[in-house]
Amino acid sequence: MEIRFEERKQLKEKPDQKHLGFGKYMTDYMFIMDWDKDQGWHDARIVPQGPIELDPACVTLHYAQETFEGLKAYRTAEGKIQLFRPEMNARRMINSNARLCMPAFPEDMFVEAVRALVKQEADWVPSEPDTSLYIRPFMFATEAALGVHMASSYKFMIICCPVGAYYATGLDPVKILVEDELVRAVKGGTGFTKCGGNYAGSILGQVKAEKMGYAQVLWLDGEHRKYVEEVGTMNIMFKIAGEIYTAPIEGTVLPGVTRDSMIHLLRDWGYKVNETRLSVDDLMKAGHDGTLEEVFGTGTAAVISPVGELRYKDDVVVINDAKTGKLTQKLYDTLTGIQWGKIEDPYGWTQVVE
Template identity: 70%
Template sequence: MDIRFESREVLKDKPQGALGFGKYYTDYMFIADYDKDQGGWHDARIVPFGPIEMDPASMVLHYAQETFEGLKAYRTKDGKIQLFRPEKNAQRFANSNARLSMPAVPEDLFIGAIEELVKVEKDWVPAKEGESLYIRPYMFASEAAVGVHPAVSYKFMIILSPVGAYYPEGMAPVKIWVEDEYVRAAPGGTGFTKCGGNYAGSLKAQEKAEEHGYTQVLWLDGVHRKYVEEVGSMNVMFLIDGEIWTAPTEGTVLPGVTRDSILQIVRSLGYPVHEEHLAVDDLMAAARDGRLQEAFGTGTAAVISPIGELCYKGEKAVINNFETGKLTQQLYDTLTGIQWGDVEDPYGWTRTVCEA
């Protein structure tokens, strides 16, 4: 699909100092429209970043047909801008859309639009260590109608944001609250998708965790309130007796791109991996007995976030003396090294967009 370009007269000043996460946005954004009666996707364009006009009856505002993705562009030391496994994001985006009765964005359109926008905005890709250009593709129902049915028109958009660390703690361990009152997902629901409703429904538990002095929530399964699933905006893994445990992706856990990458790396390092249900009582027992050696979350935004403490029903378990574990640090260094082009990519995960 041809992409039309509309230039802006004055470019923004690039941010100086600490970037934070999601605070700044680049000069341009991508938009494409979908209309069922016009044959599908059309009018792909890169336009100046700014407000969009929406009908008050746009169906996304009433029935929440909305999906999104998250990935990053990285500036390498040898002068390249590269992506990390964008085809995995394209596939997950298609799966999310299918669950919400939304049309698929073809993989060539998804990746092609990202590459073209990143090329235009290559000067926004940060050069400092640990910084990158966050890419947010998303799609929503734009049809103006009040009535519960799949919309016939949609917008697919991409915005870009230069970012630093997702958590203020950076690679320092975080404290996690094990949530046993609220539920994130249940079998047959939308837990495996990246849709806004999943995150809106998690906010009350997040507030609860923060009130108790914890950074994030560890969710339990929605049926038994017994098995560990994921941590807020991340998948979660535990090193117990020298073996990795993480929840299976059976419909209630997001199939994370970082999760998949880390599992491939730990297997290559010789660690046994259990993608199995792990009871929170067994997890806490392992912590009491000293068998829980390390714990960490994985996700595009934070990459890897070490967990230093769990709190479940008033019991607190400190992990690895509240220090970043050796394996956790090794995985972070390996994955970020591949992403920034500092170490060899034996998996073929990176994709060069352009020369910086």
């Protein structure tokens, strides 16, 4: 793929790596490529990061035909920069696009575009502990015409930002509210895709949770309002009586890259991982009888987030005395160790950007 480069006249001042927060500081450049029904994908370019011009009739503004991804670049102690399983993000975006009637952005082009932009922005990859460069590929329809239909033109873009911990509390356990009124996804819908509408529809539940003093929402299935599925920004796993339980990938749960990686690690360590439906009643019962040993969310942004408290209606359970569990800590240390190059990568998950 030939990528045109447009140099920025004045580079931005880089932020303090010790106070990055999450998603606040955009880098100097962004990747853009266009698609239309006559030419297909064309005009790949890396240009100065900045506003994009859209017609008010752009169909995405009215009908939300867009998808996105999230991955990171990590700087090792030796100064190398590496990616973590970018091909999985590419494949997931292809699946998301297919559900929303958007053209596929090929896996090899996706990875090449990510690598090219990260290489250009190498100076932006932070080196402080627990920091990384967050990479946001996204795609949206650009056709200007009102009416619900598959658009005739699209734009694929990538922007980046250096980040610290997703949660200000770091690896401290968070409190989760089980949502029993609203639903996030139903079978046959878009729950397995990474599209903005899924997240927009979850904000009301998030607002409700925060008003009650909880950090996130745990969603139940949309059909029965009975089985636990995922948290607003993460997949979630439960260690019950020595076994791991997590919702199956059946069309309503996002197939997380971190989720898949955790399952690989857990099974290699000898744990039985049950990808099966778990009712909220059984979950709360386990919390009360002492068999619910650990709960943790998994995702690219937070990596792993221990859960110290669950509330369902008026019932509250505290997990592991609201402390980070040993398995949760081991998973975090192992996966981040691979990502930052501190320990050997036996799975071939990392790619060095040169």
